[in-house]
Amino acid sequence: MTADSTAPVPLVEMRNMNVSFGGVHAVDDVTMDLYAGEIHALLGGNGAGKSTLIKTLSGAQKPDSGQIYIDGHPVAITSPRDAKALGIETIYQTLALADNIDAPGNVFLGRELTTRWGTLNDTAMEDATRKVMKRLNPNFLNFKTAVNSLSGGQRQSVAIAKAVHFNARVLIMDEPTAALGPAETEQVRALIRQLKQEGIGIIMISHDIHDVFDLADRITVMLQGRKVGTVEKADVTMDEVLAMIIIGKLPEEVTQSELADLRG
Amino acid sequence: MQVAEQPTSAPEVPRGRRGWLGSVRDALRSLLRDTEIDTRLAGMLGALAVIWVGFHIMSGGTFLTPRNLWNLSVQTATVAIMATGMVLIIVSRNIDLSVGSMLGVVGMSMALVQAEVLPGVIGFDHPATWIIAVIAGLVLGAAIGGFQGFIIAYVGVPSFIVTLGGLLVWRGMAWALASGRTIAPMDSTFQLLGGGSRGRIGGPASWVVAGVACLGIVWLILSGRRQRRKFGFRLRPVWAEVTLGVVGCLALLAAVAVINSYPMPDALARQYAEVRGIPWPEGGLRIPLGIANPVLIAIGVALIMTFIATRRRFGRYVFAIGGNPEAAELGGIKTRMTVLKTFTLMGILVGIAAAVQTARLNAATSGLGQLSELYVIAAAVIGGTSLTGGVGTVSGAVLGALVMQSLQSGMVLMGVDAPLQDIVVGIVLVMAVAIDTIYRRRARNR
Numbered sequence: 001m002t003a004d005s006t007a008p009v010p011l012v013e014m015r016n017m018n019v020s021f022g023g024v025h026a027v028d029d030v031t032m033d034l035y036a037g038e039i040h041a042l043l044g045g046n047g048a049g050k051s052t053l054i055k056t057l058s059g060a061q062k063p064d065s066g067q068i069y070i071d072g073h074p075v076a077i078t079s080p081r082d083a084k085a086l087g088i089e090t091i092y093q094t095l096a097l098a099d100n101i102d103a104p105g106n107v108f109l110g111r112e113l114t115t116r117w118g119t120l121n122d123t124a125m126e127d128a129t130r131k132v133m134k135r136l137n138p139n140f141l142n143f144k145t146a147v148n149s150l151s152g153g154q155r156q157s158v159a160i161a162k163a164v165h166f167n168a169r170v171l172i173m174d175e176p177t178a179a180l181g182p183a184e185t186e187q188v189r190a191l192i193r194q195l196k197q198e199g200i201g202i203i204m205i206s207h208d209i210h211d212v213f214d215l216a217d218r219i220t221v222m223l224q225g226r227k228v229g230t231v232e233k234a235d236v237t238m239d240e241v242l243a244m245i246i247i248g249k250l251p252e253e254v255t256q257s258e259l260a261d262l263r264g
Numbered sequence: 265m266q267v268a269e270q271p272t273s274a275p276e277v278p279r280g281r282r283g284w285l286g287s288v289r290d291a292l293r294s295l296l297r298d299t300e301i302d303t304r305l306a307g308m309l310g311a312l313a314v315i316w317v318g319f320h321i322m323s324g325g326t327f328l329t330p331r332n333l334w335n336l337s338v339q340t341a342t343v344a345i346m347a348t349g350m351v352l353i354i355v356s357r358n359i360d361l362s363v364g365s366m367l368g369v370v371g372m373s374m375a376l377v378q379a380e381v382l383p384g385v386i387g388f389d390h391p392a393t394w395i396i397a398v399i400a401g402l403v404l405g406a407a408i409g410g411f412q413g414f415i416i417a418y419v420g421v422p423s424f425i426v427t428l429g430g431l432l433v434w435r436g437m438a439w440a441l442a443s444g445r446t447i448a449p450m451d452s453t454f455q456l457l458g459g460g461s462r463g464r465i466g467g468p469a470s471w472v473v474a475g476v477a478c479l480g481i482v483w484l485i486l487s488g489r490r491q492r493r494k495f496g497f498r499l500r501p502v503w504a505e506v507t508l509g510v511v512g513c514l515a516l517l518a519a520v521a522v523i524n525s526y527p528m529p530d531a532l533a534r535q536y537a538e539v540r541g542i543p544w545p546e547g548g549l550r551i552p553l554g555i556a557n558p559v560l561i562a563i564g565v566a567l568i569m570t571f572i573a574t575r576r577r578f579g580r581y582v583f584a585i586g587g588n589p590e591a592a593e594l595g596g597i598k599t600r601m602t603v604l605k606t607f608t609l610m611g612i613l614v615g616i617a618a619a620v621q622t623a624r625l626n627a628a629t630s631g632l633g634q635l636s637e638l639y640v641i642a643a644a645v646i647g648g649t650s651l652t653g654g655v656g657t658v659s660g661a662v663l664g665a666l667v668m669q670s671l672q673s674g675m676v677l678m679g680v681d682a683p684l685q686d687i688v689v690g691i692v693l694v695m696a697v698a699i700d701t702i703y704r705r706r707a708r709n710r
Binding site for chain 1: 491492494495497571574575576577580581583584586587588590591592593594595596597654655
């Protein structure tokens, strides 16, 4: 896909990534890319290796082999700090919030603003958080309470604010709507579209095929650690994507009877 | 008289009396909200007031005397110093069971350095002796704490096990260092760290300390307002700020007034007068001794630890690790280094406490600090530190230490037997945590 020299350089390219735990090949020679302003969905059943692949990009998992390129340049990502320095932000399924700390503290966790005396500048952090929340979720007003007292949607807002406040270029979202009610899901979807408009490249892991068809531009499917394939959303049906997820066959390989079985 | 007011005067001063807000309860609640006083802290102050007044009545008026309160403050110091560090350890979901034994081995080392090593090198009672001994103790404390922290953070052995081992190892070391002998006496300057009749800063200096502290309170309030105004946040009502400042300063001044009303014993005062050529008057001299050094050290430690816990990144990271270790790791925090640092800091605090303790006893024994790990942990927990991690305050732990010590010293005054003392302290510990747990559950469900 990127062999043509006139094609734009992808924002992110993960080439031939491999991760194994003991004898299990969690990620087996997977290659994936992402362009600016694109939403690229990553699908697969439980244990397909999606989260592990993503963690190699966010710095939470060291790959056994493989190379990551940002703007065509090879980079080494060995920690979450490295990934953030490259503009790669991750919103984990668990949200990765420190429950006992307030929203500004979480948004700036690990990147606290300090005064010239080296002390935490809580007022400046609250101010910045208020500004980013005004853009993401104007209804959000709990800036002083620990986030464990917030609703699921509010917590999701904090997690997203944490990612986008630092001018992310690449956003990785692991199940962004899994824990949310219908209204909150719609709110988060709108937010994802807005971020795409702003030119951020988004890799989205989701179990929700409706989310994927609503938002994604391209879809990559993994099965048992291997990549089944990457397709343009516009070219496929939901059934064809399900066939990729469940039996690991590309739309051109799958037969009508197999599709019928899936519909079962 | 002014003594009794000291602890209770904190929250409930102006509005309830005026009664224009209806019930006192509503008034109190809005007072707490407007002044943003920590309700838990206010509750603990209330409990402390009940304990003090209760003992005062039951002991026939001997508890709330300058002399007893002065002793109480000195006795609280070592546990309070260590409890400030224990808060961070427990907040990060760890525990340190070895602090009592560490205190033993560090205290013994400091005693040996000044009583047996240094006299042969730089001579007896050399002016530098005390500082060398203290530095040696702090370095040893940091090394032991850091070593335990390393095993916990980088090798991955649970802190309960590492420090349980430490409890045995360091106690054994304390014995082995001097083959079980008692090392005494301490260097004469070193002794001042422990208080005693010479280790105090005197009346005028105590007033200066109170004055500086009052200025500090005013500065904190003003700079807080300035910050909030700068970013256009809601300001606390002016009356609330003024009340906080006035109450805080009055409490401080009252405390110093109490301390300064405990005079030098006659024999010492006579010496003092002779040295300065003051004629000895009829009724004797009433020279205030002022704040004891250990108390001053404990207050300084508590302020620094509060600063570290709430105003520094390190403190924020400790709390983040306690709240969600995975989130802290993913946030790019060096969690292992942070845990190692908390144990190192704990070791340094044990070093300080060991200096105070050996100086106060003017001796080191191999049993020094026995069981104090339990008092330190109890103080932190009574002070609102949650053993599940993520929650706790330094000021709470200091108050917790004061509560524990008040119970003990009150029972001693009343002549309660030692076994019964232990029973009461144990019951109070469990009850305090039970009340706290219920309070938290209610607060969450609201």
